Amino acid sequence: MQATNQAVQQAIDDCKECHAICVQTIQHDIQHGGPHVAPDHLRLLEDCAQICQLSEDLMLRSSPFSPAICEVCADVCDRCAVSCDQVGKGTDAQLRACADQCRRCAQSCRQMAHMRP
């Protein structure tokens, strides 16, 4: 199954935005303190920010390794979304936006994982 250009572009854009919102959410969380600085939560945000950046670059250069990386990226994004929901409890706008973007990115990346360039 071939990845259409449009699906690839969507995944690239989702990774870009997911990277950016995770970097911002880390700052938001360390400003807030308390449950926002739970070690596993912050580490997930860091992992998610970094792997989205790598996925983006691999897709931009049509790397044969982008399906494999996008598969891991989708898993990280899903876990990060759950963590943002748990910490934000639906009332923290930054964490809600971050969770939403992580879910969008997980979906786009999972689609890439099942395609072959």
Added chain:
Amino acid sequence: MQATNQAVQQAIDDCKECHAICVQTIQHDIQHGGPHVAPDHLRLLEDCAQICQLSEDLMLRSSPFSPAICEVCADVCDRCAVSCDQVGKGTDAQLRACADQCRRCAQSCRQMAHMRP
């Protein structure tokens, strides 16, 4: 002088796009070969892709070092734009688009360099 949120957001977006188009242009150039793979040109594209990524992250976390990095970033982007013009000779669409984005990014980053967070 305070950086308005809008100017910062514009610089963040320009760095994102400049990073992405430089990564793509490297692939475009190595596919083409000949003058497109001139060592100094490819190195500039690599430098530009990486420093735009750093500038973006520093701005996203309102780092006190973003003015200093944005200043270097603006210089790299300007030099990269000139290099893309020279290699593309106005007839290569990818290199023209890359040069345009580099110039936009240089302008936004230079504005950040003169502001204090």
Added chain:
Amino acid sequence: MQATNQAVQQAIDDCKECHAICVQTIQHDIQHGGPHVAPDHLRLLEDCAQICQLSEDLMLRSSPFSPAICEVCADVCDRCAVSCDQVGKGTDAQLRACADQCRRCAQSCRQMAHMRP
């Protein structure tokens, strides 16, 4: 199976060195031109440099995703070693050193892939 500290430290060091030699080899190759700038070869070096950097960071922070990323990293390193051998034909010292480091890194990362933090 638990990853011993020593095995993790070895994998971290191998990723650091593999990242560094791939970045240098890209410059070496674009200085040489000819078969050294074959698109698939350069893209492999770029992929390898970037994924080694990510693997390193995930191991440094004992991320639960380091086994999954190290598994992909090992594959990229193996493929990059083969490519360096083919381009360097055993006579180019930089490419031989790069191939050797890629193989060492593949081996350390594969060990991490089979361990759980």
Added chain:
Amino acid sequence: MQATNQAVQQAIDDCKECHAICVQTIQHDIQHGGPHVAPDHLRLLEDCAQICQLSEDLMLRSSPFSPAICEVCADVCDRCAVSCDQVGKGTDAQLRACADQCRRCAQSCRQMAHMRP
């Protein structure tokens, strides 16, 4: 003034180690909580980890921009060392080791900043 190969190699190695220890120190700090998660301190560690990575890559490819980036890198490392001293109060071994490496890296990078490739 020409940068000798040995001084460049030292700066590359110092940036590698400084990146690694900053990534580890972030995890150490978020495990500890309290004064260890002061927002400005954590942001400095993140900035330092990222800019060391960029400085390393620019030196590895003998980029004409490495003096400019190494200059900013030296400033970030100096500030990060002070922050690690303040948070660790001389009694936290991880923070002391991080401060020491930041100071070594600041010194090597400052030397690069005054040389021209």
